[in-house]
Amino acid sequence: MSVAVRVIPCLDVDGGRVVKGVNFTDLRDAGDPVEMARLYDAEGADELTFLDITASSGDRETTYDIVRRTAEQVFIPLTVGGGVRSADDVNRLLRAGADKVGINTAAVARPELVRECAHRFGNQCIVISVDARRCPDPAGPRFEVTTHGGRRGTGIDAVGWTSRVVELGAGEILLNSMDADGTRDGYDLEMISAVRAEVDVPVIASGGAGDLAHFAPAVGAGADAVLAASVFHFGQLRIGEVKAALRDTGVPVR
Amino acid sequence: MTGPSGRRARVVVLDYGSGNLRSAERALARVGADVTVSDDLDAALAADGLVVPGVGAYAACMAGLDRVGAAPVVRERVAAGRPVLGICVGMQVLYELGDEHGVRTAGLGVLAGEVRRLAAPILPHMGWNTVRPPAESVLFAGLPADTRFYFVHSYAAKADLDAGDTVGEHGEPFAAAVERGALAATQFHPEKSGDAGAHLLTNWLATLS
Secondary structure, three states: OOOOOEEEEEEEEEOOEEEOOOOOOOOOOOOOHHHHHHHHHHHOOOOEEEEEOOOOHHHHHHHHHHHHHHHHHOOOOEEEEOOOOOHHHHHHHHHHOOOEEEEOHHHHHOOHHHHHHHHHHOHHHEEEEEEEEEOOOOOOOOEEEEEOOOOEEEEEEHHHHHHHHHHHOOOEEEEEEOOOOOOOOOOOHHHHHHHHOOOOOOEEEEOOOOOHHHHHHHHHOOOOEEEEOHHHHOOOOOHHHHHHHHHHOOOOOO | OEOOOOOEOEEEEEOOOOOOHHHHHHHHHHOOOEEEEEOOHHHHHHOOEEEEOOOOOHHHHHHHHHHHOOHHHHHHHHHOOOOEEEEOHHHHOOOOEEEEOOEEEEOOOOOOOEEEEOOOOOOOEEEEEEOEOOOOOOOOOOOOOOOEEEEEEOEEEOOOOOOOOEEEEEOEEEEEEEEEOOEEEEOOOHHHOHHHHHHHHHHHHOOOO
16 A cells, blocks of 8 residues: 555646647647646546746736636646745635645745745645756756746755755645756656655656656656656657556556 | 435535635535535534535644634534534544644544644655555445545544544555544545545435435
């Protein structure tokens, strides 16, 4: 009896539409996040993550509406991240039907936000999303926290940062390798191992999945869940195949 | 789901300010319940079934229950043998005491025992796990033994497992579900457990008259 490793598709949502690499043939409307959520649920996704990449705040209402409609139809956990700035933002997403909320840049800007949110809503629903890269500066930390989609370095040691946000009340770490992201060359296993060794909350591996053989090593490195976006959206890999591949290596899956 | 009287079972999901109630409402409606999310105590008392949800901290949930004055309603229903379903922290508050970070909070006390932090290398216990229900379980009737449910919690009732309790394990055994007559509760989230959760909620609705 052990908890299953979760396989999580991530949907980038902009202005109410799923963007980036949507290539499903069996959807009536490939850009509708609610319909994609239903399809992934039917395929056996263990959770769903929506990343709201909407630039304008006026479109936030659209995001709440999507979360609402998804929660009405999809009965697996839903994490929503992107542009979360305050405890009130977290509250609105939770009330719309999100089960967990991802916080990234706002936590870097003001770490106390993590404590406030964990205290108010419980640590189980606070996911700290960390976009980290191998540090180009030899004098800097091995892995560095970035913001603004990986474009801006912070000089903050990513491993120490994850440890700190867990102390502040983060219930889970979404660890995204900005070097591996989009390469489909596999997860950054050293980064996963380094963070796993520091924190005692679940770690979601993200960035680099491109092949069925990439998932089990991420679990071996210490990931409790594996997240991927484009390989699922393009139909290159199916959720069921990933689970079968994990199961074949002895990893418990649902 | 229609009861013996031919009408749909009326279920109230107790709204005391805790978390994501929409999911519970929708999951129950999906399996045929006539669901209302409400803090109306008369409605909570009169319903065929009362669902006590709960996420976050034990103390905060108890404070929320006290704020709407719901504690006596839950106790009265349990004493009268009227169906109650606690979910997650809504299960935990049914016990006598919760101990979180040294903060000891009195619970509703309709179940004997205390809720404490799990001894496990990774917490929260987050994700889909199997459970071991007793052979006579009503909630789990018809579900295969390897069925997984969605858990997200760091605390649980551990030391007071009854032979009739459904046991889960994360680091150590804990009460994953209890069924004591009309009182039922799950540590996992049936409303987030896909088809397996829908099956369990259907089983629970079938017990409502």
